[in-house]
Amino acid sequence: MEKDFNKFMTQLSETNATLDFYSDFNKIRNNVNEIALSLNSLNFLLGKENLREAVTMLWNRDKKAFDVLDILIATRRKDKKKFIDNDGKPYLISSLFTSIDGVMKFLEETGLSEVFMRKDVKDLVDYVFGVETGLDTNARKNRSGDITETLLHRILNNNGIAHRMEVYSSEFPKIKAVLGEDEKRFDFVIKTKKRIFLIELNFYSGGGSKLNEVARAYRELAPIVNAVNGYEFVWITDGEGWNSAKNKLAEAYNDIPRMYNFTTLPEFLEEVKQEME
Numbered sequence: 001m002e003k004d005f006n007k008f009m010t011q012l013s014e015t016n017a018t019l020d021f022y023s024d025f026n027k028i029r030n031n032v033n034e035i036a037l038s039l040n041s042l043n044f045l046l047g048k049e050n051l052r053e054a055v056t057m058l059w060n061r062d063k064k065a066f067d068v069l070d071i072l073i074a075t076r077r078k079d080k081k082k083f084i085d086n087d088g089k090p091y092l093i094s095s096l097f098t099s100i101d102g103v104m105k106f107l108e109e110t111g112l113s114e115v116f117m118r119k120d121v122k123d124l125v126d127y128v129f130g131v132e133t134g135l136d137t138n139a140r141k142n143r144s145g146d147i148t149e150t151l152l153h154r155i156l157n158n159n160g161i162a163h164r165m166e167v168y169s170s171e172f173p174k175i176k177a178v179l180g181e182d183e184k185r186f187d188f189v190i191k192t193k194k195r196i197f198l199i200e201l202n203f204y205s206g207g208g209s210k211l212n213e214v215a216r217a218y219r220e221l222a223p224i225v226n227a228v229n230g231y232e233f234v235w236i237t238d239g240e241g242w243n244s245a246k247n248k249l250a251e252a253y254n255d256i257p258r259m260y261n262f263t264t265l266p267e268f269l270e271e272v273k274q275e276m277e
Contacts, residue, residue, distance in 0.1 A: 179224065
């Protein structure tokens with residue numbers, strides 16, 4: 001089939017996000033469970049008119065419960081967040097959790113004291129589940145690549161195409177010989193009766209200088225792999241971020257025989273299935 005770069009660009013997807021992309025509830029649940037006992041202890045403070053008295057009672061019984069207070073303002077101790085005190089000096093937020101006075105300062109100056117006394121929050125475990133869900137949005141960028149790999153993995157499975165994921169070039173002596181000391185990890189490998197396809201996969205919803213470098217790198221890699229008898233390089237890429245690097249992508253598209261997006265991918269899959277029969 002004749003290649004048409006302009007058509008290829010019009011087919012780029014706006015997003016690769018499946019519904020499970022937005023929140024990793026298994027991770028959220030585990031994070032909450034790790035501190036649930038402390039949060040249940042802190043529930044004692046909710047609705048107390050004399051908050052200092054209640055803090056003192058809980059401190060004398062279970063001072064470790066206060067170690068998780070920072071999550072109530074959507075920060076984590078491991079992040080070592082700081083605040084500026086009245087003296088203009090920075091202090092770790094966690095340093096406040098070493099005394100009753102420090103705890104009271106934290107509650108009063110963050111506004112949590114009023115939240116507690118008014119009982120705006122009924123249960124801190126449920127509250128922190130919501131906080132963790134919000135914090136998890138920061139991890140979406142890291143999940144984007146995983147979701148694209150999962151998507152292709154599902155597509156291949158649905159088409160009955162056996163494949164391997166994250167395979168190093170060292171497994172293929174002929175490829176290792178042409179790549180030299182530079183070991184390369186291919187995202188997917190498909191072996192048919194005729195050849196072995198070494199596949200790179202990515203998705204870019206946003207632009208940036210990285211895209212130019214990626215296009216250049218695969219443009220250089222493709223002819224090296226394709227020169228080895230029995231091997232072919234495949235690049236599957238998608239995402240409207242490529243609009244910011246259209247020229248470099250065009251160069252790669254013209255030089256890489258097997259380059260697909262998720263719209264044109266079925267063409268490749270049909271060929272693969274025929275070679276597996």
